[in-house]
Amino acid sequence: MSATPKLEWKEVDKRFDGAPVLAGLNLSVAAGRSLVIIGRSGQGKSVAIKTALGLMRPDAGRIVLDGQDTVDLSERTRRRLFSGVGVLFQGSALFDSLTVWENVAFRLINADGISRRVARDRAIGALERVRLGVEAADLYPSELSGGMQKRVGLARAVVADPQLLFFDEPTTGLDPITAAAINALIVEQVRHLGCTAISITHDLASARTIGDEIAMLQGGKIVWQGPAKDLDRTDDPHVRQFVEGRADGPAPGSPLHLTRLSATRSRRGDT
């Protein structure tokens, strides 16, 4: 295992309308490792990924990819740096005006300048890697099931052999069997490419399957991080509440959290 961080969030802050979503986020993933960020909805997981991808600018802090600070990069430099990054979006985010193979080959044709004929061959190769046959290549995304759309999204993410892959809620909205198939494909593709992977999910089965390491994000910062096998052993109250799916616990919005918040406000004299 390489100890060199592939990607780092350093003291990253992000606020929306004054409300902190990321509050001094510090997190890193070593090259070749698969990190899964878990946490409840609204705790900043998607924002963390979007800041890393340059889709959202952090208010403070640094995002370092391969040793280079990515905040404030020029569009050209950013495109070059991110040419080795693939993303599977939560809703697959397939271009609905393009066919399946054109979706998969989008980067090859439009960014890498590869001819359509060669790009189509590579796209069909990538589709086969995610168990989609050539018959799907000329369909439009609207003609596919949710699970097939995820596979196409995965094929699009891996077609250019990236060194870093992001998975945004890869199994959300899928039935358990399809979700397991997608998880297996993700593990297979990450191993095949030997790349670094960062996933966000609140699906624990998915996290256990695809992660080497797991980090729990709550209130905009990491409250626990450890090897995936420790997820079910740790005594951390945040993780325990999340893993056991309990309503009471330290998580914001749960009864215990509200009781503590109320006590703190009483001491401060807030109304």
Place this chain on the structure above:
Amino acid sequence: MTAAGVATTRVNPVRAIGRAALAVVRLVGAVTLFAVRGVAAVFSPPWFPAQLLRQLAAIGFFSLPVVGLTAVFTGAALALNIFTGGGRFNAEQVMPQIVALGITRELGPVLASLMLAGRVSAAIAAEIGAMRATEQIDAMRTLSTDPFRYLVAPRLLAAVLVLPLLTVVADTLGVAGGWLVAVRVLDFNPTTYIRNTATFLQAWDVGSGLIKAAVFGFIVALMGCYHGYKASGGARGVGRATTHAVVSAAVLIFAADYLLTSLFAHT
């Protein structure tokens, strides 16, 4: 409620006006920056010719029926109105010239643009807005493709190129509509009508209308792209973006029409 509570909920008119003024300045700034970025994308590689062709067809070719029909009926109605009005001071015979002037300098470009504002601005805003809502624009950026070059620039360029051509069609059919009514309903001599129109019209009458059309084309595409790109809030946000695109494009077309007409008034 306490007196203090009432005081805090009372609307401060100065503050409200200030807030509205700041919002307008912010919007103008945002649209200007968007436009500058869009124009820069038109002139800097990489270019996407396939996208440009697709937009030329979508904006231009498929708008022909609506622009043509609007022009024919407007030319016909204009001829009737001018004939009626001209009759009040025995000036019916100048009707062909006034129809030609009105169509080429004003109604051809404005009506073609308004039809495009309804048809194209709305479609662009809805398409790009839906792409925003479903993270397709984010996906495009992660695929090392600049959405301004791939989505915005082809639409801006296509609209600027195509609207003058549509205006030529609108001018021709508008004058033809006037001719049809004049000959069939008002007993004008068909040859004289055409001769009067041809000898009266100057190249600048048509040229100024085409310049207007290019500017209006930019406005139509810009409003569609801007409101679609900035759409937020899911399906409701896309619907709002579509409405804003059509309304703002129409208002800006009228404002630009006045400015350009003032500029061309003595030429």
